[in-house]
Amino acid sequence: MSNERVTENLVRELLRGRGYYESDNGIVIEEQKSQIKRVQSLLKTSSKAKTGKVGFPEFIISWDSDPNFLIVVECKADTKKHQSSDLCNPKDYAVDGVLHYARHLSKEYSVLAIAASGVTEDSLLISNFLIPCGSTDHKDLVNESNVSVGEIISFDDYYRLSAFDPDVERKRHQDLISFAKDLHEFIWTTAKIPEEDKPLLVSGTLIALMNQPFLNSFKFYSSIDMPKKWLEAIKDELDKAEIPQAKKDTMLQPYANVAGLPNLGKPDSKLIKKYPQGVLHEVIKEINESVWPFISVYHNFDVVGHFYGEFLKYTGGDKKALGIVLTPRHVTELFCELANITKKDTVLDICAGTGAFLISAMQAMLKTAVTEEERTDIKKNRLIGIENSPKMFALAASNMILRGDGKANLHQGSCFDEAITKSIRDRNKEKNKVVKGKSLSRPNVGLLNPPYAQSKSDAELHELYFVKHMLDQLEEGGTGIAIIPISCVISPGSAKTEIMTKHTLKAVMSMPNELFYPVGTVTCIVVFEAHKPHATTNKKTWFGYWRNDGFEKTKHLGRIDVNRSWSEIKERWVDAYKNNEVHAGESVTAYVTAQDEWIAEAYLETDYSTITKKDFEETVKSYAIINLLNKG
Numbered sequence: 001m002s003n004e005r006v007t008e009n010l011v012r013e014l015l016r017g018r019g020y021y022e023s024d025n026g027i028v029i030e031e032q033k034s035q036i037k038r039v040q041s042l043l044k045t046s047s048k049a050k051t052g053k054v055g056f057p058e059f060i061i062s063w064d065s066d067p068n069f070l071i072v073v074e075c076k077a078d079t080k081k082h083q084s085s086d087l088c089n090p091k092d093y094a095v096d097g098v099l100h101y102a103r104h105l106s107k108e109y110s111v112l113a114i115a116a117s118g119v120t121e122d123s124l125l126i127s128n129f130l131i132p133c134g135s136t137d138h139k140d141l142v143n144e145s146n147v148s149v150g151e152i153i154s155f156d157d158y159y160r161l162s163a164f165d166p167d168v169e170r171k172r173h174q175d176l177i178s179f180a181k182d183l184h185e186f187i188w189t190t191a192k193i194p195e196e197d198k199p200l201l202v203s204g205t206l207i208a209l210m211n212q213p214f215l216n217s218f219k220f221y222s223s224i225d226m227p228k229k230w231l232e233a234i235k236d237e238l239d240k241a242e243i244p245q246a247k248k249d250t251m252l253q254p255y256a257n258v259a260g261l262p263n264l265g266k267p268d269s270k271l272i273k274k275y276p277q278g279v280l281h282e283v284i285k286e287i288n289e290s291v292w293p294f295i296s297v298y299h300n301f302d303v304v305g306h307f308y309g310e311f312l313k314y315t316g317g318d319k320k321a322l323g324i325v326l327t328p329r330h331v332t333e334l335f336c337e338l339a340n341i342t343k344k345d346t347v348l349d350i351c352a353g354t355g356a357f358l359i360s361a362m363q364a365m366l367k368t369a370v371t372e373e374e375r376t377d378i379k380k381n382r383l384i385g386i387e388n389s390p391k392m393f394a395l396a397a398s399n400m401i402l403r404g405d406g407k408a409n410l411h412q413g414s415c416f417d418e419a420i421t422k423s424i425r426d427r428n429k430e431k432n433k434v435v436k437g438k439s440l441s442r443p444n445v446g447l448l449n450p451p452y453a454q455s456k457s458d459a460e461l462h463e464l465y466f467v468k469h470m471l472d473q474l475e476e477g478g479t480g481i482a483i484i485p486i487s488c489v490i491s492p493g494s495a496k497t498e499i500m501t502k503h504t505l506k507a508v509m510s511m512p513n514e515l516f517y518p519v520g521t522v523t524c525i526v527v528f529e530a531h532k533p534h535a536t537t538n539k540k541t542w543f544g545y546w547r548n549d550g551f552e553k554t555k556h557l558g559r560i561d562v563n564r565s566w567s568e569i570k571e572r573w574v575d576a577y578k579n580n581e582v583h584a585g586e587s588v589t590a591y592v593t594a595q596d597e598w599i600a601e602a603y604l605e606t607d608y609s610t611i612t613k614k615d616f617e618e619t620v621k622s623y624a625i626i627n628l629l630n631k632g
Contacts, residue, residue, distance in 0.1 A: 007076065038108055039070070072101050073114040077117065079117045094117045112128065116152075175294075184198065195311055203395050205230070209288055211234075264280040265278050303402075305395075326356070333360050345382065346383075346441050348446045354395045354399055355400055359399060385410045387412060388413060421473065445474070445481075451466075464493070467482045480530055486524045510601065512546070525546075541590060544586070544600055550566045587604075
């Protein structure tokens with residue numbers, strides 16, 4: 001056993017050298033025991049000798065900022081005792097032992113398991129494994145090059161590599177959905193604030209938690225002081241942003257209205273015993289524990305938009321009346337791949353909403369950036385958004401602030417406002433001119449999910465007029481992509497004619513019927529090349545039948561990638577689009593005009609080899625029903 005202490009010392013010094021023991025980093029290292037009640041409970045029958053008693057690994061490492069992630073370390077002196085052939089001897093082998101403990105803990109934690117053996121630095125063997133929360137299956141921890149990690153690395157690197165494991169990310173997303181439901185229920189039963197203000201409460205809290213003095217002291221504020229301190233923290237963070245004061249004032253006003261809501265501060269007599277510091281204090285505490293760990297890692301995820309969409313489910317139909325259809329993340333990322341976005345592009349979204357497209361675009365661009373100068377240029381100059389609603393503008397701007405910038409070119413107002421339109425068009429008066437470090441090139445990529453008209457009388461809200469306006473802002477040859485109701489592309493209309501007069505329809509993809517579940521809008525993606533009249537190109541339009549994205553409806557989580565097939569489906573779709581591939585039943589090309597249907601179903605050849613008896617029976621049944629109804 002004395003030699004095992006030598007191994008522990010080696011591990012301890014490696015941890016020290018990687019910064020684990022530095023003060024104020026929030027990392028807690030416990031040895032041979034744990035003061036964490038959840039850990040104690042999970043390990044109470046984890047003895048490696050199978051005695052049914054409590055057992056502990058050599059090191060248990062936790063982090064204040066994410067209470068659902070643990071690192072555990074098991075040591076053995078003899079390298080011959082590093083790993084058994086069947087991993088079934090936890091008492092005598094390092095790998096067997098650490099996986100034994102990790103499986104007990106993974107009932108409630110995502111666990112990074114480290115096995116160490118050897119008594120000298122040169123002979124030390126290190127193996128790293130990951131067991132996602134809710135699983136008992138382990139996997140090798142791999143780096144960005146998909147190579148197994150064979151050393152002790154920094155906590156930040158362990159956390160980052162673990163967090164981006166698909167199983168861990170999927171579980172975290174599910175946890176976030178569950179938390180959003182619980183938070184909505186809590187806010188509704190205790191504060192009863194308007195539905196449209198709930199997302200502002202979430203985004204404002206996330207901004208306030210960026211303020212270090214507020215983060216350190218919010219737990220001590222009284223219920224009366226909390227709303228004022230919350231708003232002051234938001235103002236302090238907005239003041240740091242390099243944006244005009246008028247935009248800061250526009251952003252702050254919706255948060256000031258939320259801070260003034262009477263039920264957020266001092267609770268009523270029925271709740272004062274349970275929440276003596278007020279409802280707002282409880283909301284802040286829960287968001288700090290459940291949302292911050294997520295948003296600090298998954299920068300490509302529109303967290304604010306997620307809460308907005310979740311809260312909209314409870315508005316009793318208002319979401320449809322408002323024409324609000326929030327874009328799923330896998331669709332925003334699909335748009336970026338279709339446009340092949342890189343650090344050299346400038347991206348425009350004239351109906352920014354909560355900023356989902358801009359967030360995905362920024363992440364796609366940052367992946368191609370090499371220098372800090374390039375990353376700064378992307379965040380400050382290459383993302384342009386317009387949002388009409390002051391409240392939605394505040395959400396979009398807060399979303400970008402949470403990601404370190406990107407809000408400098410957000411405009412609050414109508415996308416048809418001439419002043420806003422002129423400011424975007426004027427960016428290319430001298431192409432790629434740079435003034436005070438700002439790239440003034442006109443946007444060459446447009447991404448759009450416009451507000452959806454709710455009736456035929458909403459002529460001025462016709463989605464294709466938003467598409468046309470977006471295309472008009474792009475530089476010549478730019479790519480404009482939008483997702484719109486399929487009704488827009490089936491019938492002839494003046495909007496289709498106006499677009500084709502100036503721009504080329506490159507592709508149309510029919511999307512899944514329930515893509516926006518629970519909103520029942522059937523949509524398609526349209527892709528245009530800007531400022532090249534369609535008739536002059538003499539090219540066929542590519543049509544894709546993209547009705548199955550692999551996502552399925554679930555009772556509590558909405559549409560999710562149950563069978564983990566989306567990645568493969570997306571790759572096939574994007575390749576087919578980029579290569580103009582034609583496949584029976586899946587894609588086709590055709591010459592079209594404004595008078596034609598812009599939809600794959602009108603031109604596809606049927607792949608009869610895939611038709612089943614069930615397909616035939618369903619078709620005959622549907623035909624019979626239609627005939628009966630017509631006779632009636």
